[in-house]
Amino acid sequence: xxxxxxxxxxxxxxxxxxxxxxxxxxxxxxxxxxxxxxxxxxxxxxxxxxxxxxxxxxxxxxxxxxxxxxxxxxxxxxxxxxxxxxxxxxxxxxxxxxxxxxxxxxxxxxxxxxxxxxxxxxxxxxxxxxxxxxxxxxxxxxxxxxxxxxxxxxxxxxxxxxxxxxxxxxxxxxxxxxxxxxxxxxxxxxxxxxxxxxxxxxxxxxxxxxxxxxxxxxxxxxxxxxxxxxxxxxxxxxxxxxxxxxxxxxxxxxxxxxxxxxxxxxxxxxxxxxxxxxxxxxxxxxxxxxxxxxxxxxxxxxxxxxxxxxxxxxxxxxxxxxxxxxxxxxxxxxxxxxxxxxxxxxxxxxxxxxxxxxxxxxxxxxxxxxxxxxxxxxxxxxxxxxxxxxxxxxxxxxxxxxxxxxxxxxx
Numbered sequence: 095x096x097x098x099x100x101x102x103x104x105x106x107x108x109x110x111x112x113x114x115x116x117x118x119x120x121x122x123x124x125x126x127x128x129x130x131x132x133x134x135x136x137x138x139x140x141x142x143x144x145x146x147x148x149x150x151x152x153x154x155x156x157x158x159x160x161x162x163x164x165x166x167x168x169x170x171x172x173x174x175x176x177x178x179x180x181x182x183x184x185x186x187x188x189x190x191x192x193x194x195x196x197x198x199x200x201x202x203x204x205x206x207x208x209x210x211x212x213x214x215x216x217x218x219x220x221x222x223x224x225x226x227x228x229x230x231x232x233x234x235x236x237x238x239x240x241x242x243x244x245x246x247x248x249x250x251x252x253x254x255x256x257x258x259x260x261x262x263x264x265x266x267x268x269x270x271x272x273x274x275x276x277x278x279x280x281x282x283x284x285x286x287x288x289x290x291x292x293x294x295x296x297x298x299x300x301x302x303x304x305x306x307x308x309x310x311x312x313x314x315x316x317x318x319x320x321x322x323x324x325x326x327x328x329x330x331x332x333x334x335x336x337x338x339x340x341x342x343x344x345x346x347x348x349x350x351x352x353x354x355x356x357x358x359x360x361x362x363x364x365x366x367x368x369x370x371x372x373x374x375x376x377x378x379x380x381x382x383x384x385x386x387x388x389x390x391x392x393x394x395x396x397x398x399x400x401x402x403x404x405x406x407x408x409x410x411x412x413x414x415x416x417x418x419x420x421x422x423x424x425x426x427x428x429x430x431x432x433x434x435x436x437x438x439x440x441x442x443x444x445x446x447x448x449x450x451x452x453x454x455x456x457x458x459x460x461x462x463x464x465x466x467x468x469x470x471x472x473x474x475x476x477x478x479x480x481x482x483x484x485x486x487x488x489x490x491x492x493x494x495x496x497x498x499x500x501x502x503x504x505x
């Protein structure tokens with residue numbers, strides 16, 4: 095792939111400034127959705143349970159409803175973004191998420207929390223992943239992978255920042271006020287940024303997104319959704335990606351419990367988990383750069399290999415260097431959903447149905463996160479050891495890499 099500067103390389107200074115604004119909006123969108131809401135949702139469970147008297151399992155359903163809302167938007171993203179501008183969808187998403195978070199701050203009924211959590215999930219789906227991929231893709235002829243990595247890194251950095259804010263804020267001002275602060279950030283910061291800075295790229299829309307590396311317009315290339323869904327490559331990549339994404343997400347979700355079982359201290363666990371979030375932010379930028387420098391197949395294999403290395407580090411955690419290996423490799427491996435899906439979607443099927451197919455893959459990725467954790471938890475309940483699940487995922491991930499070698503083109 096042809097490489098540009100860190101944020102693209104347009105002839106027009108105006109377009110270059112617009113590109114940077116697009117990346118900034120996408121970064122903050124990821125930080126205030128995946129970072130502040132998804133990655134920090136567990137922080138609210140205990141204080142809400144103690145305050146309202148609901149069980150932790152009942153309150154944990156809020157996280158599941160966030161995911162369901164995002165999956166709904168992802169599945170229908172092809173039709174949504176064909177009918178509405180990305181900026182309009184993102185504004186609606188920011189309003190939905192902001193209003194929903196504000197209601198969470200005042201709510202008392204579990205039913206209200208569930209309904210509002212679904213609304214927030216729908217808003218998140220309209221703000222991150224698919225719309226971010228579409229915006230970056232439409233504005234960047236070259237350097238797409240790096241720009242996408244910078245934008246997506248907002249989830250990791252946002253998770254780090256807001257976890258610190260919420261952990262201390264809940265103790266000082268309470269969980270309700272923390273929800274209200276997040277709502278204000280959506281409505282006072284993100285919504286105006288989208289309103290002022292997000293616009294359609296020059297002469298580019300979802301029906302005509304393909305450009306040559308020289309910048310000239312080309313006819314739309316690629317397959318229609320109906321043909322893609324009948325193509326065995328679509329299903330093979332979907333199945334392999336479930337394994338890869340579920341494997342790395344499982345160690346992320348179960349790391350704290352696994353390390354506690356091994357006798358690690360709270361400080362050690364905190365260091366590993368926070369190091370993992372930093373690794374995730376950096377890893378997305380690194381992986382994006384790798385895709386720009388190489389090709390879709392090579393980038394995907396590097397991403398998968400890093401996931402395998404992170405798994406191996408957990409399996410061999412008692413080794414002196416294992417914690418450092420986990421932090422180094424986890425970020426790139428866990429970037430599969432945000433960076434690999436859009437790039438492989440284009441490599442396999444072109445641009446004609448990019449929004450719809452990328453949306454379906456993101457929905458598959460979201461479901462695989464839950465599936466991996468469920469499998470690992472079930473194995474732990476049977477055998478009392480997460481290592482068995484990690485070894486199983488390691489073997490399956492090697493098989494998935496073989497699929498990528500066979501399936502994804504070099505160019």
